[in-house]
Amino acid sequence: MANENTQDVPATVTETPPPSLQLQDLVVLLQTLQVTAQRGAIRADEMATVGGVYDRLFAFLEAQGVITRPAADPTPEEGANA
Numbered sequence: 533m534a535n536e537n538t539q540d541v542p543a544t545v546t547e548t549p550p551p552s553l554q555l556q557d558l559v560v561l562l563q564t565l566q567v568t569a570q571r572g573a574i575r576a577d578e579m580a581t582v583g584g585v586y587d588r589l590f591a592f593l594e595a596q597g598v599i600t601r602p603a604a605d606p607t608p609e610e611g612a613n614a
Contacts, residue, residue, distance in 0.1 A: 555598045562589050562599075 565586045568574055574582050593599045 555593065555596055558589060558593055559598060562586065562593060565589070 565582060569582070569586075590599070590601075594601060
């Protein structure tokens with residue numbers, strides 16, 4: 533018996549890292565939603581659903597400090613003549 537000293541060696545398992553998302557991936561997704569909406573790629577019956585996802589994603593990224601809400605355009609004061 534030539535193989536008497538052979539031990540059962542577990543086969544080397546190459547583990548792939550679990551899939552993950554980074555905050556930057558979510559920013560890209562948010563930008564993708566903005567572009568598709570601007571290009572008219574969202575049907576009218578899909579707007580509420582997509583808009584809801586957009587709002588939640590924006591709020592999440594804003595809470596994480598990754599993005600900030602754009603400043604509102606100043607409105608002219610009533611009665612002011614330009």
